[in-house]
Amino acid sequence: MMIKAIAMRDVLLNRIWEAMEENEKIFFVTADFGSPILDKIRSDYPNRFINVGIAEQNLINISAGLALEGYTVFAYAIAPFITMRCFEQIRVSLALLSEVRSMNVNLIGVGAGYSYVVSGPTHQCYEDITLMRALPNFQVLSPADHISAGALFDRCIETIGPKYLRFDAQVLPVIYEAGAPNLNVGFHVHRQGSDICLLATGYMMQTALKVANSLSTSSIEVGVVDLFDIAKFDNKAMVSLLKNYKGLVTMEEGFRGRGGVDAMMFEFIARQNLSLPLLNLGVQGGYRFELGSREELHEQVGIGPNYIKDAVINFIKTL
């Protein structure tokens, strides 16, 4: 049976809402950012819901203070603003302080990559992976559909510490029809292939599957892997996965060559002494103000399915 796709945030907010009755430690803080399901939290638990207004620095500081008092905090805002507007507060009051205090703050950033496509580069988000993975004690979780996004609720409750959940704002097709992946591995193999493996995160998993299907019609079978835990995946499992391939392609809705998933995998390959050529695909050409659909913009900046398919074919030729 097909599972109806819903927004990542709605599935997580619903799980939070369900848990708030029993779990009186949960506190929800938003920076004037909503959703219909958030209205349920606001009306049912007014004592543990607060809107700080359009003030992300205060969002983080209030969340830190609540966490110091033992609350499990979910802080919610648009992705570029909850990461970059208040990065200093995140660094000082969440990352540094978490080293010496037990604090559970879960930042939910909605609007990864080009999610807010017509809103332009202020609302688009291509730097967050780089910035958040630079904080050594942050979990950085980047799901590809609402099933895996919802499963992150358990991670948020069960592991104490600061986390960044990087959510798409659009409703994405379901990838995990059979159930959520094993979060502890940090990645999930969706498709085995020969020679080439596509390693994608977030929305780019959708693109990776499209590219793989398209290449398949040309009798090129590529592997497809969803990397959803960007900060801490199972290294051994990753090594044994990569050993099956002659080339790796990273795919992210973030700037290419700027310290994102591509840099992480270049470093991983080098440190593991793997002999594995890597093609890194990410946003090229810097900040742009052109309007277009997400698919159109993706083709323009080098992360659309057509661009990637050609790039992969050319990459194979070099191996």
Place this chain on the structure above:
Amino acid sequence: MSNLINLADKADWVWRETLAIHRRAPETRLASSLSSIEIFIALYYGGVLRFDATNPLTSTRDRCIISKGHGSICMYPILADLGFFPAEELLKVCHTGGILGGIPDPIIPGYETVNGSLGHGLGVGTGVALGLNRKCSDRNVFVVSGDGELHGGANWEAIMFASQHNLDNLHLIVDNNKISMLGYTDDIISHGSLASRLGAFGWECYEVDGHDVYAVRDKLIKMKNTNHGKPKALIANTLKGRGVPGLENAPLSHILNPKPELLDSLLEK
């Protein structure tokens, strides 16, 4: 009356100890640690704060968040005196293996949060005050901030938030020494009257001579016992570098290090 004598003597002792620490560790900032001494004496010895030196993070404590970064080296002798950590640590300030740095960190027993970067204490303290309020705790939050760091906008996000949510368990004490690193705050971004500005933001404001330790204590006790549904601020008017010739109220006092001979002669008195 013995209590009165005690507070003044303590303040004098902490002033000397702070000079001695700076004499041993010139990397510390002296001037901004001399304006806030009476504030901390009133808080810790004046019966204002509830604390347990043997269990600094006990849930029954009042939360005292010291946002002033560099400018709270004077807390080191106070915390040692009260038994938060051994007094030997005072001899190892800024030294390998010590816990007391040029800027205090929350690894020091008695320190709540990270404040080397200015302008975070009030926001985090406001979150703590909200948490205590929601837990129906009667514990108080005190945040000690400089006036210079109030130039940072995040403070004012918290100031608006605290009055919106009627956090009358939150107490901001401004060490209003009116000098930041490069000069008088009035010449940089003047706060005008901080009391009237905070008042306009919905805070209940008090002012005091920040070097009259008894007056500071009396105001703090009054504030603690006044709950009108408003957060409260005490503007403590102070002198940066107080008592050190060449440093006191000098516009560049933040980055001036008095000569060792001067410190020695002051300590001998």
